Amino acid sequence: MQQQPQQQPILERELCFLQDLTAKLASREIDLPPFPDIYAQIIRTLHDPNISIQDVSRMLVAAPDLCVRILLLANSALLNRSGVKVTDLNIAVSRLGLSAVNSATVRLATKDVFQVPKGSSLSYMLNKTRVESVRVAAYSYLLAIRSGMGNDKHDAMLAGLLHNIGTHYILSRADEFPDLVSKEIMDNWGPGIGQALVSNWGFPESISAAIDKQNELLLETEEDTPDIRDVIICAKLLSQAESGNEDLETDYSRIPSCRKLDIDESNVSEIIETYAEEVASFVSALK
Known part of the structure; x- marks a missing residue:
């Protein structure tokens, strides 16, 4: 009971932050x-x-x-x-x-x-997401080639670079609420905001749609052939596995995108090792 006065302002600030994001996303009037x-x-x-x-x-x-x-x-x-x-x-x-x-x-x-104030506690998070976007872009490019989507390899790379742009937006707007920016908020709100941003910038619908649905890992589609969304999902999983952030509960066999791209628990490490030099060089060039 003694903690209630301290918790209420935080909840109010969190609600204000989320309401602002909701209004801008719904109206597409993103600042x-x-x-x-x-x-x-x-x-x-x-x-x-x-x-x-x-x-x-x-x-x-x-x-x-x-x-x-x-x-x-x-x-x-x-x-x-x-x-x-x-x-x-x-x-x-x-x-x-x-x-x-x-x-x-x-x-x-x-x-x-997308910038945050110098010395902000959000700087580390923003830099981390930027490096992650470059690594996912490299994997997306390589996976597009590997899966027979060579004609889409550059769009896949671009989608990888932009896949977490919604998170960049959240972080750049959160200097007043740094203690409220959590992985849950970024995972839940980032893709939708990213889709709106990328659409507003005039990028192809295939890229904005892939960004919007990137966290729907179990989504089944009628198409047997992979698309950019499938590539982004698998690229993110490989990037997470490479950086040691992979969810130990991940069951690749249950993820339709992994099945389409022939990725499973038995070959993830091999794929990462095969692409290691190319991914590292791309990250070094663009981070």
């Missing part, structure tokens, strides 16, 4: 800061069907940090199967392709958009 201008210009340029590699490279020069990331990506084990190092930006863009350059741009843009 989203715009992408930094240079990144928005690059993304628009990348979607121009008449753009040339040279035009893209010239625009990238205006974003030095992005140039560095593009070169690191082009030399990563994930995207540089030949092992030949490049230092020329034109060659790097040509090697990666515009879809991968777009993913790198989105990665840095979202990093700039």
Whole structure:
């Protein structure tokens, strides 16, 4: 009984926080800061069907940090199967392709958009989710290839990068409620908020839908062939297993997405070991 006066304000603040998120999600009026201008210009340029590699490279020069990331990506084990190092930006863009350059741009843009106050207790959580998004993106790209979805590998990578963008939003808005941000809140609210954000940004519906349903592990679908949602679910499970955060109760045989991608308890460790160098190089390039 003596604790009641202390608990009530916390419950009221939590309710206020959740009501604010609910209202914005329901109305789709999410208070989203715009992408930094240079990144928005690059993304628009990348979607121009008449753009040339040279035009893209010239625009990238205006974003030095992005140039560095593009070169690191082009030399990563994930995207540089030949092992030949490049230092020329034109060659790097040509090697990666515009879809991968777009993913790198989105990665840095979202990093700039969602921030928390310096020294905040939320900084660790935000950085952790950012690294997780890059690792899931790498697994998504590789799993798309492994499962015969090569044509969708770049969309799978982009979906991986954006899969926890709703969590980024929650953390960036939670500086007044740092003690109220829990895994449960992020798991329950993050996908829906992420779906709304990605839709508002104009990304393909296949990506926003995958983000929205990413936590519905037991959802059965009529399709026998895997889609981006299946890839994201499996990529998250592999990332969790790699980082030691895997739920010991996970039964891969009960998860339809794992069955579609031929992933089970007997080969998870083998898949992680096979992809280790490529995933690590991608994370190093984009974290």
